[in-house]
Amino acid sequence: MKVALFIPCYVDQFYSQVGISTLELLERLGCDVDFPIRQTCCGQPMANAGFAASSKACDANFTENFKEFDYIVCPSGSCVLHIKEHLQPASDPAVARIRSNIYELTEFLVDILKVENLDASFSHKVGFHVSCHGQRGLHLSSMSELMAPTFSKPAKLLGMVKGLELATLTRKDECCGFGGTFCVTEEAVSVRMGQDRIDDHLDKGVEYITGGDMSCLMHLEGILKRQKSEVKVVHIAEILNSRN
Amino acid sequence: MDHAHASTIFNKDKARTGWHDETLWMVREKRDKAARLVPDWEKLREAASQIKSHTLSNLDEYLLEFEAKAEKNGIIVHWAADALEHNEIILSIIRANNISKVVKSKSMLTEECHMNEYLASKGIEVIDTDLGERIVQFRKEHPSHIVMPAIHLKREDVGETFHKHLGTEKGATDPQYLTEAARQHLRDKFISSELAMTGVNFAIAETGGFVVCTNEGNADMGAHLANVHIASMGIEKIIPKAEHLGVFLRLLARSATGQPITTYSSHFHKPRTKQQMHIVIVDNGRTVQLGRPDFRNSLKCIRCAACFNTCPVYRRSGGHSYHNAVAGPIGSILAPNLNMRENADLPFASTLCGSCTNVCPVKIDLHDQLWKWRQVLIKEGYGSISKKAGMNVMNTILSNPGIYNFMGKIGRGMLRAMPWIAKSKSLNPWYKQREMPNAPAQSFKTWYATNRKKS
Amino acid sequence: MSSRDKIVSAVKGNKPALIPLPLMDWQVSTENTTDTFIKTLEGIGGTLYTIADLQQVMHKVLEIHGNEKRIVNQVRLSDGKNPEEIKSESSISLENVEVAIIEGQLGVAENGAIWVPEHAMGHRALPFICQHLVIVLPIKNIVPTMHQAYGSINVSSNGFGVFIAGPSKTADIEQSLVIGAHGARSLVVFLVDK
Numbered sequence: 066m067k068v069a070l071f072i073p074c075y076v077d078q079f080y081s082q083v084g085i086s087t088l089e090l091l092e093r094l095g096c097d098v099d100f101p102i103r104q105t106c107c108g109q110p111m112a113n114a115g116f117a118a119s120s121k122a123c124d125a126n127f128t129e130n131f132k133e134f135d136y137i138v139c140p141s142g143s144c145v146l147h148i149k150e151h152l153q154p155a156s157d158p159a160v161a162r163i164r165s166n167i168y169e170l171t172e173f174l175v176d177i178l179k180v181e182n183l184d185a186s187f188s189h190k191v192g193f194h195v196s197c198h199g200q201r202g203l204h205l206s207s208m209s210e211l212m213a214p215t216f217s218k219p220a221k222l223l224g225m226v227k228g229l230e231l232a233t234l235t236r237k238d239e240c241c242g243f244g245g246t247f248c249v250t251e252e253a254v255s256v257r258m259g260q261d262r263i264d265d266h267l268d269k270g271v272e273y274i275t276g277g278d279m280s281c282l283m284h285l286e287g288i289l290k291r292q293k294s295e296v297k298v299v300h301i302a303e304i305l306n307s308r309n
Numbered sequence: 310m311d312h313a314h315a316s317t318i319f320n321k322d323k324a325r326t327g328w329h330d331e332t333l334w335m336v337r338e339k340r341d342k343a344a345r346l347v348p349d350w351e352k353l354r355e356a357a358s359q360i361k362s363h364t365l366s367n368l369d370e371y372l373l374e375f376e377a378k379a380e381k382n383g384i385i386v387h388w389a390a391d392a393l394e395h396n397e398i399i400l401s402i403i404r405a406n407n408i409s410k411v412v413k414s415k416s417m418l419t420e421e422c423h424m425n426e427y428l429a430s431k432g433i434e435v436i437d438t439d440l441g442e443r444i445v446q447f448r449k450e451h452p453s454h455i456v457m458p459a460i461h462l463k464r465e466d467v468g469e470t471f472h473k474h475l476g477t478e479k480g481a482t483d484p485q486y487l488t489e490a491a492r493q494h495l496r497d498k499f500i501s502s503e504l505a506m507t508g509v510n511f512a513i514a515e516t517g518g519f520v521v522c523t524n525e526g527n528a529d530m531g532a533h534l535a536n537v538h539i540a541s542m543g544i545e546k547i548i549p550k551a552e553h554l555g556v557f558l559r560l561l562a563r564s565a566t567g568q569p570i571t572t573y574s575s576h577f578h579k580p581r582t583k584q585q586m587h588i589v590i591v592d593n594g595r596t597v598q599l600g601r602p603d604f605r606n607s608l609k610c611i612r613c614a615a616c617f618n619t620c621p622v623y624r625r626s627g628g629h630s631y632h633n634a635v636a637g638p639i640g641s642i643l644a645p646n647l648n649m650r651e652n653a654d655l656p657f658a659s660t661l662c663g664s665c666t667n668v669c670p671v672k673i674d675l676h677d678q679l680w681k682w683r684q685v686l687i688k689e690g691y692g693s694i695s696k697k698a699g700m701n702v703m704n705t706i707l708s709n710p711g712i713y714n715f716m717g718k719i720g721r722g723m724l725r726a727m728p729w730i731a732k733s734k735s736l737n738p739w740y741k742q743r744e745m746p747n748a749p750a751q752s753f754k755t756w757y758a759t760n761r762k763k764s
Numbered sequence: 765m766s767s768r769d770k771i772v773s774a775v776k777g778n779k780p781a782l783i784p785l786p787l788m789d790w791q792v793s794t795e796n797t798t799d800t801f802i803k804t805l806e807g808i809g810g811t812l813y814t815i816a817d818l819q820q821v822m823h824k825v826l827e828i829h830g831n832e833k834r835i836v837n838q839v840r841l842s843d844g845k846n847p848e849e850i851k852s853e854s855s856i857s858l859e860n861v862e863v864a865i866i867e868g869q870l871g872v873a874e875n876g877a878i879w880v881p882e883h884a885m886g887h888r889a890l891p892f893i894c895q896h897l898v899i900v901l902p903i904k905n906i907v908p909t910m911h912q913a914y915g916s917i918n919v920s921s922n923g924f925g926v927f928i929a930g931p932s933k934t935a936d937i938e939q940s941l942v943i944g945a946h947g948a949r950s951l952v953v954f955l956v957d958k
Contacts, residue, residue, distance in 0.1 A: 113680065201663035242660060252317070253313075257326060363785045368779055388767040488944070496946070525933070525946045569804065572929050574926065578924065579923030597774075
């Protein structure tokens with residue numbers, strides 16, 4: 066299966082290991098992975114700041130890079146949601162194609178590749194942070210507000226990892242407070258939200274906090290490092306690809 | 310003071326912020342518990358949403374039907390185009406009846422119209438009878454929550470306020486004791502009042518009647534003892550038929566506080582014998598919002614505040630940070646319609662997590678509307694010039710892979726060589742309470758080009 | 765142009781294309797309706813007694829409240845006493861009512877609410893101004909949900925009517941529940957099972 070890899074800009078710049086893990090994981094699962102080298106960013110930071118109208122050239126570059134692919138996979142729920150809802154112009158058939166062919170990593174593994182077991186092991190106690198856009202936007206898992214059956218695509222995959230102990234959090238899907246430019250424009254609330262999420266995880270004795278979005282994890286990591294915590298963040302792609 | 314500034318101040322008291330957050334989260338949990346007991350919950354939300362959407366699409370007919378039926382039943386119907394006209398109408402009724410003291414049960418509309426201040430300036434004392442509202446009235450504060458006006462206050466604060474204004478024991482904090490004091494104090498006011506004001510939860514077009522929901526019974530103690538009853542309503546409070554109340558009353562209290570229903574759901578159709586009953590139908594920007602396709606759904610709101618209780622930002626910044634009668638996510642969508650300049654900060658006071666949209670009993674697409682307001686506000690010129698310039702630069706960088714790669718390399722290079730550049734708490738807000746991410750020598754692209762790129 | 769005309773024409777001009785009303789189809793189980801009603805009302809601070817004979821009402825009320833204070837009765841009880849005529853009283857003179865006994869028209873199991881139309885109150889203020897409220901309700905008049913309730917009552921046939929669900933309350937001080945705000949401090953319901 067031919068798959069295009071879309072790597073979020075901040076993963077490209079600061080967390081290449083997440084990109085590497087995603088690539089290796091997809092290859093191990095039998096995909097023929099292409100990485101369009103001229104990709105840059107999905108444009109979400111601009112759009113969420115109110116400048117969706119100014120991102121035309123950025124959108125055009127994205128479309129140019131990905132228009133030929135039947136499957137585009139990205140290790141980020143928020144980037145994928147942004148493309149699905151806001152890639153412009155919506156009237157362009159290439160854009161429509163991309164919008165319907167783009168997948169977040171865990172949904173691609175569960176829904177398309179239909180992965181039932183993984184050759185992975187990660188013998189640690191782990192807390193899973195539910196990133197909002199993936200959950201409420203892409204329905205990667207059920208939402209605590211809705212009266213509907215419980216399910217989680219990421220948790221299903223984590224259940225296939227040998228030795229991994231998944232913690233049960235008190236607030237199952239509260240936002241971490243990153244929110245794009247919010248993390249600096251409303252710094253006080255943003256950090257308080259992140260701190261409260263971390264306290265929930267620390268309270269459960271986790272060694273690692275994982276999730277599907279490096280943006281959330283980068284924000285939590287910043288707080289963890291400032292308080293000199295032993296707890297580390299790790300993207301779910303790294304766990305699913307790990308055999309340590 | 311904009312939301313970001315106000316919430317920075319709010320967060321200085323870490324313990325109190327935690328207490329405020331926990332208190333409101335508990336209300337969200339009560340809502341969840343109540344919703345779980347209703348097998349039809351999601352079906353109810355969908356029905357409520359559709360009933361409201363239908364109503365908005367036929368609103369003029371329903372308003373006229375309501376007026377005709379209400380008048381036939383002996384209710385005097387007034388129309389107010391804006392807040393000032395609403396206040397003037399209220400004043401004229403008060404003056405015509407030679408009244409100087411008014412009791413009022415909760416009405417966010419009268420808050421929106423700044424009615425209390427207006428009447429005070431004309432020598433009319435308004436006594437708010439909802440316990441939470443009376444507390445903030447004594448303290449000369451505004452309500453911080455549309456259902457629990459004093460939720461930002463601790464019992465010690467209330468005890469202090471009642472000691473000052475009601476003569477309760479100094480240092481008393483028992484809610485039972487304090488509530489009893491308020492009961493006695495307000496009972497006198499009810500008995501001696503000549504004019505009672507209420508809000509309207511739902512106005513029924515089919516019958517010309519309206520419904521007022523309270524737990525305390527203060528709306529009824531006012532209305533049934535006074536010779537004049539004035540109810541204020543926004544045009545969007547109309548519902549088509551009495552049977553629709555079944556849907557809304559099943560959703561309202563469960564969404565608001567986790568109760569199956571408020572203690573009293575009072576249905577008013579005719580004035581009492583020898584009583585004057587008035588209703589004031591208010592626009593105040595609602596018809597403008599109706600004309601905005603992206604934002605008209607906000608008019609479906611039934612003022613339950615479920616969105617406030619679930620909002621992680623509201624819980625950690627408090628209602629006063631929103632500088633409006635209605636705070637939280639719904640307030641952030643309604644306020645820019647009233648005044649874009651003063652409320653341009655509100656749609657940005659959110660991470661767009663989407664929890665609000667999920668708890669809304671009438672399925673308003675709250676977080677989508679917050680995103681859309683951001684686009685409108687920037688387009689209308691309410692973003693700073695430096696922000697706009699920054700975004701144009703970003704667009705250039707992100708549309709040009711060569712520049713992007715180059716800037717990324719330079720940026721990381723600088724952070725590696727001169728880490729102190731980013732480490733300024735005053736210049737770099739990220740750094741105030743968080744460490745910067747490591748700046749690796751190699752981007753993913755570089756790794757890919759070296760290790761994987763097919764030649 | 766009056767404000768009325770301005771508003772109505774603005775609505776007309778700005779409203780979206782007509783969206784249909786949804787179908788109101790609310791099937792519900794009628795099992796355990798009475799038990800659910802009792803449990804729910806007890807959970808929100810009400811006290812219930814199931815009786816077969818209306819005579820027990822006054823007997824129990826006197827037992828709880830004594831006969832020193834003013835009891836206003838609006839129900840035709842079987843001891844031959846007629847409901848008190850209080851319609852013509854001024855609301856203020858009801859200020860000293862300790863106990864009010866009124867008849868409820870129907871009860872709603874899902875939330876413990878009881879519909880009381882104006883004609884059962886004598887005076888609109890009575891159920892709210894009394895210190896303690898007593899409602900007499902035929903046990904067969906309990907329906908499962910609000911949908912059935914609205915299907916059975918005609919809200920506009922009286923100038924006023926109210927769903928009463930328990931005693932008055934507030935949680936405005938630190939979310940701490942206090943029973944007895946401005947309305948009645950307690951609610952006792954007699955379910956009459958003849």
